[in-house]
Amino acid sequence: MISIKNVNKSFGAHHVLTDVSLEVPKSNVVALIGPSGAGKSTLIRTINALEPIDNGEIIVDGISIHDKKTDINKARLNIGFVFQSFNLFPFLTALENVTISPMKVKGLSKEAAEKRGKELLASLGLADKCDAYPSRLSGGQQQRVAIARALAMDPHVMLFDEPTSALDPEMVTEVLDAIRKLAKDGMTMVVVTHEMGFAKEICDEIVFMADGKIVERAAPDKFFTNPDTQRAQDFLSKVLNH
Amino acid sequence: MYMYDWSVITRNMDVFIYGALKTLEISAISILLAIPIGIIFGMGRISKNKFFRLISSIYVEIIRGVPLLVLLIWIFFVLGQFLKLGSYWGSIWGLAIFAGAFIAEIVRSGIQGVPKGQMEAARSLGMSHAKAMTHIVLPQAFRRVLPPLASQFIMLIKDSSLISIIGATELTLDAKNLVATSFRSIEVWTFVAVVYFIMTFSLSLIIRYFETRLSKSEA
Ligand SMILES: Nc1ncnc2c1ncn2[C@@H]1O[C@H](COP(=O)(O)OP(=O)(O)OP(=O)(O)O)[C@@H](O)[C@H]1O
Ligand SMILES: [Mg+2]
Numbered sequence: 001m002i003s004i005k006n007v008n009k010s011f012g013a014h015h016v017l018t019d020v021s022l023e024v025p026k027s028n029v030v031a032l033i034g035p036s037g038a039g040k041s042t043l044i045r046t047i048n049a050l051e052p053i054d055n056g057e058i059i060v061d062g063i064s065i066h067d068k069k070t071d072i073n074k075a076r077l078n079i080g081f082v083f084q085s086f087n088l089f090p091f092l093t094a095l096e097n098v099t100i101s102p103m104k105v106k107g108l109s110k111e112a113a114e115k116r117g118k119e120l121l122a123s124l125g126l127a128d129k130c131d132a133y134p135s136r137l138s139g140g141q142q143q144r145v146a147i148a149r150a151l152a153m154d155p156h157v158m159l160f161d162e163p164t165s166a167l168d169p170e171m172v173t174e175v176l177d178a179i180r181k182l183a184k185d186g187m188t189m190v191v192v193t194h195e196m197g198f199a200k201e202i203c204d205e206i207v208f209m210a211d212g213k214i215v216e217r218a219a220p221d222k223f224f225t226n227p228d229t230q231r232a233q234d235f236l237s238k239v240l241n242h
Numbered sequence: 243m244y245m246y247d248w249s250v251i252t253r254n255m256d257v258f259i260y261g262a263l264k265t266l267e268i269s270a271i272s273i274l275l276a277i278p279i280g281i282i283f284g285m286g287r288i289s290k291n292k293f294f295r296l297i298s299s300i301y302v303e304i305i306r307g308v309p310l311l312v313l314l315i316w317i318f319f320v321l322g323q324f325l326k327l328g329s330y331w332g333s334i335w336g337l338a339i340f341a342g343a344f345i346a347e348i349v350r351s352g353i354q355g356v357p358k359g360q361m362e363a364a365r366s367l368g369m370s371h372a373k374a375m376t377h378i379v380l381p382q383a384f385r386r387v388l389p390p391l392a393s394q395f396i397m398l399i400k401d402s403s404l405i406s407i408i409g410a411t412e413l414t415l416d417a418k419n420l421v422a423t424s425f426r427s428i429e430v431w432t433f434v435a436v437v438y439f440i441m442t443f444s445l446s447l448i449i450r451y452f453e454t455r456l457s458k459s460e461a
Contacts, residue, residue: 050362077368087363089378091385101367104377146363153367 001026001188002047002157007056009042016042017053018212024205027186031199031220034209035235040192043209044159047190048079061156077105080150084162086142088134094121094145095130098152106153113152120148124178140171147178158182160191196239200224208232250426251433257420261413262437268334268412269399275338276398277391280345287350298346305343311404313340318408333405341398345391352387353379385456392449396442403438413437 002024009017016039024030032040045051047058049065049072058065061078089097098120099113108116121130124144134142143163150158160179164172176198182189183202193199199206199220206223208216208231216229227233251258286298305313314336322332356379364374406415417434421427 048366050366073365073368073370076366079366081363081366083359083363085359087357087359089360089363089382091381100377101364101369104373105368149363149367 001028001061002190003057003059004043004047005057005059007043007046007058008054009046009051010054016212017046020056020212020214022207022214022217024188024190026188028204029183029187029189029191029202030205030207031203032190032192032207032209033194033196033199033235034215038209039212040209041161042212044161044190044192047157047159048076048081050081073105077153078156080147080153080155080158082143082146082150082158082160082163084165086134086139086146086166088142088146088149090134093131093133094126094137094141094148097134097145098149101149102152117148117152120151121145124148125174138171139167140174143167143171143175144178147175147182151182156188158187158189160189160193162192162194164193164195194239196224196236208235210235244428246429247426248429250420250424250429254420254424257416258413258433258437261411261416262441264412264416265399265402265414266441268330268337268405268410269395269402272334272337272341272402273395273398275334276341276345276394279338279342280349283342283346284349284353287346288353302343302346305340306347310336310340310401311407314404314408329405329408329410333402333408333410336408337398337402337405340401341394344394344397348387348390348394349383352383352390355386356382388456389449389453392446392453396445399442399445400438 004022007020098117102108102113283298286294317336318332364378403414
């Protein structure tokens with residue numbers, strides 16, 4: 001479903017991604033973990049071309065994302081993206097946040113978009129928040145609206161860049177529950193996360209990055225009990241013991 | 243000692259009212275022309291197109307560096323000769339070109355003030371750059387630019403007094419003529435100051451009213 005082949009990327013002289021390759025089969029959930037500055041955000045942002053690449057290839061759903069001939073706006077319809085800082089549209093209500101793109105991009109009627117939007121918000125426990133502006137919502141609620149907004153485009157793939165890092169601890173669960181549900185429904189996902197318990201529970205594979213490289217890939221059980229590389233061991237001992 | 247005679251004001255009230263209305267009319271038309279100019283060149287300042295960006299920067303920098311009075315005289319005597327503008331349209335275009343450069347800067351900073359994540363979120367939902375601009379970024383930039391845009395309009399009303407120099411009829415020119423015939427310069431200019439203040443202050447009150455309404459609707 002997602003195929004990343006030999007991707008390189010630099011910011012000026014700073015080589016941020018070095019020869020990164022990764023396959024994510026349909027309905028798999030991959031956790032991308034690693035120390036700060038490893039290049040996790042940069043990598044996940046290249047998957048929907050929010051970040052350009054220097055060379056290599058990324059194919060999502062059969063479409064070569066960074067090919068100049070690709071209509072990136074069409075390609076992005078298959079790819080939902082959830083940001084650490086939500087990035088909801090502050091001047092629109094929760095429902096309008098969810099319906100604007102289906103209406104303006106897919107040309108859905110207002111009625112159809114709202115019907116779908118309300119269903120999505122309700123399925124995420126936000127039935128009573130349709131008319132609320134983002135500033136009136138808690139962080140957890142805002143992030144669930146952002147998830148509904150992405151899902152409203154009917155993506156085949158969902159990308160999450162630290163979806164719970166900006167949240168107060170008591171709100172982390174509600175967002176993780178939403179992602180868990182998506183996993184159950186068979187959504188293909190890449191999740192950058194520091195929630196190790198969550199990664200272990202729902203992910204099919206852990207991808208550990210450091211210094212712009214994929215250092216280790218393993219099944220969660222293996223990775224968290226007996227990682228192969230020293231880098232992963234050091235990282236785990238730091239995050240699990242603090 | 244100077245003997246004040248305020249009857250020159252009451253006797254000539256129609257002159258002041260006519261002048262004030264002309265001032266408002268010229269300012270309003272100028273700002274209506276200046277806003278699209280400002281939007282175009284403000285977007286030009288941050289455009290990906292190098293040529294458009296260069297043209298926009300040149301426009302903004304030149305206008306900001308030339309005094310309005312000089313610009314008005316230049317437009318009237320140089321451009322006006324070719325385009326047969328006359329003092330009315332000459333001064334309106336002069337004011338519009340002048341205010342347009344400042345509005346361009348207001349528009350530029352308004353767009354740049356919208357967090358980068360807004361454009362990214364819109365693009366990630368499949369919107370083209372143009373759609374993301376139209377539906378997501380500009381509506382937010384618009385709210386940011388209203389207050390500085392309003393002060394620009396107030397400035398324009400005051401700046402319009404300079405067009406009397408190229409003979410466009412408005413409050414200041416009417417006052418000059420009245421002083422020339424009545425010799426009541428203190429009374430006339432004092433009252434003119436009051437009239438300008440009334441126009442600009444009522445405008446700020448109106449703007450403040452709309453600003454509070456706008457911020458209420460979003461909170
Ligand atoms: N726009 C940018 N310009 C220049 N350098 C950048 C830019 N974005 C990221 N970097 C650099 O690229 C490297 C990787 O950054 P990235 O944000 O991908 O790391 P990360 O793994 O997501 O870290 P974190 O866990 O802190 O989010 C860092 O050294 C960062 O400073
Ligand atoms: Mg990051």
